[in-house]
Amino acid sequence: xxxxxxxxxxxxxxxxxxxxxxxxxxxxxxxxxxxxxxxxxxxxxxxxxxxxxxxxxxxxxxxxxxxxxxxxxxxxxxxxxxxxxxxxxxxxxxxxxxxxxxxxxxxx
Numbered sequence: 001x002x003x004x005x006x007x008x009x010x011x012x013x014x015x016x017x018x019x020x021x022x023x024x025x026x027x028x029x030x031x032x033x034x035x036x037x038x039x040x041x042x043x044x045x046x047x048x049x050x051x052x053x054x055x056x057x058x059x060x061x062x063x064x065x066x067x068x069x070x071x072x073x074x075x076x077x078x079x080x081x082x083x084x085x086x087x088x089x090x091x092x093x094x095x096x097x098x099x100x101x102x103x104x105x106x107x108x
Contacts, residue, residue, distance in 0.1 A: 012025060012030070013025070013026045013029040013030070013032065013034045013037075013048070014026065015062045017043070017061070026062055026065070028056075028064060028065040029048060029050070029056060029065060032048075032050035032053055032056070033050055033051045033052070033053070034048050034049070034050050034051075035049050035050065035051040035074050035075060035076070036048070036049045036074065036075065036076045036077045037049075037077065038077045038078050038079035038086075039079060039083075040079055040080070040081060040082060040083030041081040041082070041083075042083075043061055044059065044060060044061050044083065045057070045058065045059055045079065045082075045083025045084075045101065046058040046061070046062050046065075046079070046083075047077045047079050047083075047086050047088070047102060048065070048077070049074030049075075049076070049077045049088050050074065051073055051074055051075075052071065052072075052073050052074075053071060053074075054067045054068065054069050054070070054071060055067075055068050055069035055074065055077065055086075055088050055096075055102065055105075056068065057086070057101065057102035059083075059101065066102075068098075068102040068103070068105070069088060069096060069098075069102070069105050070096075070105070072088075072090035072091075072093060072096075073090055073091040073092070073093070074088055074089070074090055074091070075089050075090060075091045076088070076089045077089075083101060084099065084100065084101045085097070085098070085099055086098040086101065086102050088105075094107045094108065095107070095108045096108065
C-alpha cells in the first residue's frame with residue numbers, strides 16, 4: 001500500500017511506497033504547504049490539498065500531479081477505495097466533492 005505524508009517544513013512533501021520505511025520528496029508539489037493527503041485502495045490515485053492553494057490529483061501513484069479544484073484554505077481530503085470519489089473540506093468553509101476523480105468539483 002502506498003502511504004503519503006507531508007513534513008520537514010512548509011513546502012516539502014514526501015511519499016512512501018513501502019509502508020514508511022523510506023520516503024522520497026514529491027518534486028511536483030514543492031512549494032505547496034500540503035495540509036492533507038489521501039489514497040485509493042491500490043495507491044495509484046492520490047489527492048493532496050495544499051493550504052491556501054489548490055487540490056492536486058495523481059493517477060499514477062504520485063509520479064505526476066494535476067492541479068484541480070479552487071484555491072481554499074484546505075483542511076482535509078478523502079478518497080474512495082477506487083479513487084473516483086473525492087472530498088475536500090476547507091477551514092471554516094464548504095465541503096467540496098468530486099465523483100469523477102477530481103476532474104470537476106461541486107460544493108456540498
